[in-house]
Amino acid sequence: MKASVQRVADALEQLGINVEITEFAESTRTAEEAAAAVNSTLGQIVKSLVFLAGEQPVLALVSGTNRVDTEKLAAVAGGTIKRANADIVREATGFSIGGVPPVGHTTPLPTYLDRDLLQYQVVWAAAGTPNAVFPIAPDELQRITNATVVDLAAAS
Numbered sequence: 001m002k003a004s005v006q007r008v009a010d011a012l013e014q015l016g017i018n019v020e021i022t023e024f025a026e027s028t029r030t031a032e033e034a035a036a037a038v039n040s041t042l043g044q045i046v047k048s049l050v051f052l053a054g055e056q057p058v059l060a061l062v063s064g065t066n067r068v069d070t071e072k073l074a075a076v077a078g079g080t081i082k083r084a085n086a087d088i089v090r091e092a093t094g095f096s097i098g099g100v101p102p103v104g105h106t107t108p109l110p111t112y113l114d115r116d117l118l119q120y121q122v123v124w125a126a127a128g129t130p131n132a133v134f135p136i137a138p139d140e141l142q143r144i145t146n147a148t149v150v151d152l153a154a155a156s
């Protein structure tokens with residue numbers, strides 16, 4: 001297991017939950033690739049997206065079918081919302097884009113969970129690298145990330 005995947009496994013264990021991380025031979029870098037790898041719908045893939053709310057990095061956990069409406073995020077996170085660049089993502093989370101997990105970050109980030117994820121029995125999130133994911137019930141994901149559940153989806 002890669003060190004960055006091990007960090008996610010350790011974080012999940014410390015949170016007291018027993019989930020199985022799968023490392024694939026193929027890429028799960030994008031939500032589409034992850035859905036193909038785990039044979040789920042796109043909506044069941046959790047995108048872990050870092051934004052800057054003013055200066056504060058925040059994490060949005062978003063269904064694979066949704067784009068974030070930054071005005072909706074601003075309304076709950078405060079400040080002007082900007083997408084974090086790759087360097088800020090790595091600094092704030094300790095992980096690189098494509099493998100950013102919902103837990104195990106360098107420092108805890110204020111976290112917002114797309115309410116559309118709650119319709120599924122199980123969702124899949126990245127586990128530290130662009131080919132590792134794990135399944136989790138969305139209510140459990142909300143609990144372990146201490147996330148605020150919000151409507152984040154941009155009109156499609």
Ligand code: 5CA
Nearest residue numbers: 028029030031034047048085086098099125126
């Ligand atoms: N492993 C997959 C599925 S769990 C994953 O991590 N998906 S993701 O959506 O959370 O991460 C990829 C996202 O990073 C893409 O949606 C894309 O919007 C964003 N991204 C890619 N390149 C950049 C970049 N240069 N700056 C900011 N965000 C980026």
